[in-house]
Amino acid sequence: MQTVEIVLLWLSIMMYTAASxxxxxxxxxxxRLMSILATVCTGSGFIVxxxxxxxxxxxxxxxxxAGLFQSLLLMTWFMVLIYFIVEHLIRLKTLxxxxxxxxxxxxxxxxxxxxxxVQLEEILQSWWVFLHVPVVFVAYGGFTVGAGxxxxxxxQQSQLKxxxxxxxxxxxxxxxxxxxxADRSITFALPFLTVGLMMGVIRAIKSGVPNWPLDxxxxxxxxxxxxxxxxxILRHFADWSGRKAALMAIAGFGALLVIRFTVIANLAxxxxxxx
Amino acid sequence: MxxxxxxxxxxxxxxxxxxxxxxxxxxQADALLELLSSEAVMEAVxxxxxxxxxxxxxxxxxxxxxxxxxxxxxxHKELDRQKLCKYLYSHDSGSAVRHLLRVVSSxxxxxxxxxxxxxxxxxxxxxxxxxGATSTIFNRLFRHSFEVGKRVRTETExxxxxxxxxxxxxxxxxxxxxxxxxxxVLILGAGKMSELTAKHLMSNGASAVLVANRSxxxxxxxxxxxxxxxxxxxxxxxxxAKADIVISSTGxxxxxxxxxDVARAMHARRHSxxxxxxxxxxxxxxxxxxxxxxxxxxxxxxxxxxxxxNLAERMxxxxxxxxxxxxxxxxxxxxxxTLDVVPxxxxxxxxxxxxxxxxxxxxxxxxxxxxxxxMNTINAMTTAIVNKLLHAPIVRVKEHSTTDEGYVYVDSLxxxxxxxxxxxxxxxxxxxxxxxxxxxxxxxxGAQ
Numbered sequence: 222m223q224t225v226e227i228v229l230l231w232l233s234i235m236m237y238t239a240a241s242x243x244x245x246x247x248x249x250x251x252x253r254l255m256s257i258l259a260t261v262c263t264g265s266g267f268i269v270x271x272x273x274x275x276x277x278x279x280x281x282x283x284x285x286x287a288g289l290f291q292s293l294l295l296m297t298w299f300m301v302l303i304y305f306i307v308e309h310l311i312r313l314k315t316l317x318x319x320x321x322x323x324x325x326x327x328x329x330x331x332x333x334x335x336x337x338x339v340q341l342e343e344i345l346q347s348w349w350v351f352l353h354v355p356v357v358f359v360a361y362g363g364f365t366v367g368a369g370x371x372x373x374x375x376x377q378q379s380q381l382k383x384x385x386x387x388x389x390x391x392x393x394x395x396x397x398x399x400x401x402x403a404d405r406s407i408t409f410a411l412p413f414l415t416v417g418l419m420m421g422v423i424r425a426i427k428s429g430v431p432n433w434p435l436d437x438x439x440x441x442x443x444x445x446x447x448x449x450x451x452x453x454i455l456r457h458f459a460d461w462s463g464r465k466a467a468l469m470a471i472a473g474f475g476a477l478l479v480i481r482f483t484v485i486a487n488l489a490x491x492x493x494x495x496x
Numbered sequence: 497m498x499x500x501x502x503x504x505x506x507x508x509x510x511x512x513x514x515x516x517x518x519x520x521x522x523x524q525a526d527a528l529l530e531l532l533s534s535e536a537v538m539e540a541v542x543x544x545x546x547x548x549x550x551x552x553x554x555x556x557x558x559x560x561x562x563x564x565x566x567x568x569x570x571x572h573k574e575l576d577r578q579k580l581c582k583y584l585y586s587h588d589s590g591s592a593v594r595h596l597l598r599v600v601s602s603x604x605x606x607x608x609x610x611x612x613x614x615x616x617x618x619x620x621x622x623x624x625x626x627x628g629a630t631s632t633i634f635n636r637l638f639r640h641s642f643e644v645g646k647r648v649r650t651e652t653e654x655x656x657x658x659x660x661x662x663x664x665x666x667x668x669x670x671x672x673x674x675x676x677x678x679x680x681v682l683i684l685g686a687g688k689m690s691e692l693t694a695k696h697l698m699s700n701g702a703s704a705v706l707v708a709n710r711s712x713x714x715x716x717x718x719x720x721x722x723x724x725x726x727x728x729x730x731x732x733x734x735x736x737a738k739a740d741i742v743i744s745s746t747g748x749x750x751x752x753x754x755x756x757d758v759a760r761a762m763h764a765r766r767h768s769x770x771x772x773x774x775x776x777x778x779x780x781x782x783x784x785x786x787x788x789x790x791x792x793x794x795x796x797x798x799x800x801x802x803x804x805x806n807l808a809e810r811m812x813x814x815x816x817x818x819x820x821x822x823x824x825x826x827x828x829x830x831x832x833x834t835l836d837v838v839p840x841x842x843x844x845x846x847x848x849x850x851x852x853x854x855x856x857x858x859x860x861x862x863x864x865x866x867x868x869x870x871m872n873t874i875n876a877m878t879t880a881i882v883n884k885l886l887h888a889p890i891v892r893v894k895e896h897s898t899t900d901e902g903y904v905y906v907d908s909l910x911x912x913x914x915x916x917x918x919x920x921x922x923x924x925x926x927x928x929x930x931x932x933x934x935x936x937x938x939x940x941x942g943a944q
Contacts, residue, residue: 252651381671382786384798386805390671391657396769397674460766463790 223280229273230294234328236266237301241322248318248392256314263321267301274298286354287341289486293331296358296481297324303362303406313402315392319369349424357417361477363410364449368474370402371467378464400462403470404453411449418442438492441480448473498558499633501595502565502586503543503550506606509583517573519544524623527572532629534564539634541624543599545616547606552596554633562586593637593828597821600645602654609654609810614645637828644824651820654813657806662693664802665773665794666700669741672771672792680704682739684732684753685746686718689775693743694722706739708732710746736761736770743773744780753781758791775799837897840906841890843915848882 240262247255274294277285285291304320307313373393380390393399421442425433433439452469455461461469485492504513519527519542531540531551539554551569555561566584570577587595598604602613621638624630630638648654658664666676673679679702683690686709694705705724708731709715715726727735736742736758746752753772762770772793774781779795786793794802856878860866866874889909896905910916 251653377671381668381792384794384801386657386802391653395671395674397672460768462767463769465789 223276226273226276226280229269229276230328230332233266233269233273234325234332236262236269237321237325237328240266240317241325244314244318244321248315249388251392259314259317259321260308263301263305263317267298267305270294270298270301281338283341283346284351284354286351287338287345288336289334289482290331290336291338292354292358293327293334295355296361297327297331299355299358299362300324300327300365303359303366307366307402307406311398311402313394313398315373315394316366316369316402319373320365323365347424347428349420349427353417353420353424356413356420360410360414360417361481363406363413364470364474364477367403367406367410367470370399370406371470371474374399374403374467375464375471378467396463400466403467404456407449407452407470407473411446411453414442414446414449418446436492437484438480441476441484445473445476445480448476498555498561498588499552499592499637500555500558500561500565500586500588501550501552501592502562502569502584503548504583504585505548505550505604507604508585513580513583514547514549516575517544517549517569518546519549521619521623524620525627527568528624528627528629530572531565531568534561534568536560536564539624539631540629541620541634541638543617543620545613548599548604550599552592552634554631558588590825590829593825594821596637596641597644597824600641601648601817601821603814603817603821607659608807608814609656609659611649611655614642614649617645618642633832636831640824640828644821647824648817648820652813652816654810654817656813657809659803659806659810661775661796661799661803662689662696664799664806665693665743666696668792668794668799668802669697669771669773670700672769673740675701676741677701678703679740680706680738682706682708682727682732682735682742683718684708684742684744684780685710685748685776686714687745687747690743690745691718691721693773693775697741697743698722702741704738706735708735733757733761734764737764739770740768741771741773742781743775745774745776746780747776748780749778751780751782753785755782755784755788758785759788762788762791773799837893837906840909840915841893844886844890844909844913847913847915848886852878852882 240259243255243259243262246252247259274285277291277294285294300320301324304317307316374396376389377393377396377399380387380393381396421439422433425439430436448469452461452466452473455469456466504517506514509517524542524544527542528540531537531542531553536555536557537553538556541552543550543552551565553561553565555564566577566581569575569584570580595604596617600614600617602608602610605613617638621630621634621642624634658667669676669679676697679697681694681697681702681704683694683705686707694702698705705719705722706727707715707719707722707724708727708729709718710729712726712728715729718724719726732752742753744753758770758772767790769790769792772781772785772791774793774795777796781793781795783793783795785791856874859874860871893905893909
């Protein structure tokens with residue numbers, strides 16, 4: 222990586238870290254100024270993050286999708302983007318308290334997994350793949366928000382049931398809001414996952430990958446798709462809401478994390494990116 | 497400085513006394529005029545709420561001013577002075593300022609953190625302003641106190657969480673439903689408490705009201721009050737399907753809502769959340785109802801526990817408020833002191849300069865023709881003498897100006913250098929401020 226790219230990456234990590242501190246401070250003190258500063262820091266971090274990806278894309282000649290470092294760099298970018306949209310739409314600042322620190326941590330983790338870029342395998346050098354990855358990452362962003370809201374829902378619900386009124390209870394949004402955020406962000410994300418997976422499948426068929434349906438990554442992706450699909454079906458046709466729905470969303474997100482950090486790294490067959 | 501407050505509140509006086517001593521809006525102007533007719537009182541604000549009556553005043557003399565205020569209270573309300581004094585408290589100077597700031601921050605209220613007091617103080621101030629009863633000091637002090645009141649509300653959570661049973665119920669309902677807009681309420685057992693809670697829920701946006709009562713007539717009666725619907729008591733479980741919030745306070749000796757009933761109702765309501773508020777003793781709702789998904793049950797003890805936790809939280813916040821007040825008092829006292837010290841220093845410098853110029857002219861006349869160099873030397877020398885002589889007192893008086901005894905030094909300086917004796921040459925503004933400063937320091941003009 223070039224020095225400029227490294228500097229930019231660390232600059233964005235620093236911005237996100239500063240934003241995280243501000244978000245937490247805002248969560249505790251509820252001072253408006255803190256929340257504005259947090260948003261400004263996140264915004265500047267995001268701009269630098271974008272610049273980093275642009276520089277890397279330029280020097281690689283393609284979007285950074287190969288290997289854990291590159292894909293995390295891209296994935297966190299979509300996470301922040303979607304968080305921004307959610308924050309703008311429903312003014313749910315408390316979400317940032319969980320999501321922005323996660324972004325910072327993931328970026329640092331990505332840095333520790335940096336490897337010298339390798340030539341992409343021929344099979345992956347296709348526009349289908351370059352679209353497949355970002356579209357799937359948009360879905361990841363939506364699922365992350367949904368899972369975050371679901372975790373907050375479970376915490377808040379258990380506080381209400383146990384009649385604990387502490388600072389966490391005061392700060393977390395109402396159950397109804399958390400339930401709706403989870404529902405909507407997953408409803409938003411699933412079509413992206415569907416389209417993203419379809420692109421992958423088309424590419425696999427077109428390039429004649431043998432036994433592609435048995436690839437562990439494909440199998441796990443299908444599982445995630447089924448879990449979140451089931452989530453929406455149960456919500457809308459079986460009146461699932463609240464705790465059960467939240468657990469389901471968290472299960473789906475868990476499966477997604479397994480793919481991201483275990484399956485792709487260890488079991489992948491054609492989802493390998495370099496020789 | 498002599499800002500004083502004399503008054504009584506729920507902490508010192510029973511309601512029989514407080515109600516006698518109230519000053520309604522229409523009586524304020526006359527009362528303020530009467531108060532100002534006393535020579536000792538320069539500015540006044542009368543704060544009168546159901547929990548307190550307080551007279552804030554700027555007085556020329558501490559004892560005389562206080563006597564005037566107490567006389568006024570006793571005379572105006574035709575009370576026995578002796579008896580009245582038993583209930584009164586008074587604060588002076590810094591402690592009066594602190595008292596006002598604590599009052600606007602609602603630290604001194606019956607329910608710490610309640611929101612009305614700031615508005616009430618603003619009202620009291622505007623009566624005084626309209627009646628011409630305030631001037632430099634109170635205009636500054638009261639406006640300053642409103643800023644503090646606002647700051648306290650935004651920077652601390654002193655007034656955030658509910659501290660009564662029915663408000664706690666609403667706070668909890670909001671944590672479940674977000675907004676109460678469009679939610680429906682079922683009142684089970686038409687009692688005073690459930691009626692009150694339902695009223696609060698309605699004013700927070702809840703729309704429909706259902707009432708179920710053993711006596712159907714009573715249910716119809718109460719439902720009419722809310723523009724709602726009466727439900728037969730036997731059909732209460734069916735009503736759960738339509739209600740989001742159930743307030744139960746029947747006089748039944750056993751449960752009237754069982755887990756199985758609610759489980760069935762949950763099916764009918766497509767598992768959307770339902771919130772039970774059980775304020776009956778003995779309890780109406782089987783406690784296991786709380787174990788069902790999307791069902792939340794709070795009984796009277798749970799609500800009390802929430803209220804206690806919230807009160808404890810307010811007490812913790814109150815400490816932060818005290819810290820804010822400490823800083824703000826310092827800021828105010830510093831302002832009052834500068835009001836005092838700046839014109840004094842200016843007057844001192846001006847007087848010295850006047851003397852220097854006059855004496856130099858005399859000397860130059862006697863010396864006759866001098867070279868420009870000699871003139872400059874004499875000029876520089878006299879200036880240096882004056883500056884060096886005045887340097888130490890000016891620095892000292894500035895240093896002390898922000899302390900409690902600051903006025904002693906300012907006052908001594910004015911007295912020793914006879915700074916108030918040349919009013920015709922003092923700029924008008926400074927003269928007024930000087931008089932004000934003397935008023936604050938409690939020295940009468942005649943004493944100098």
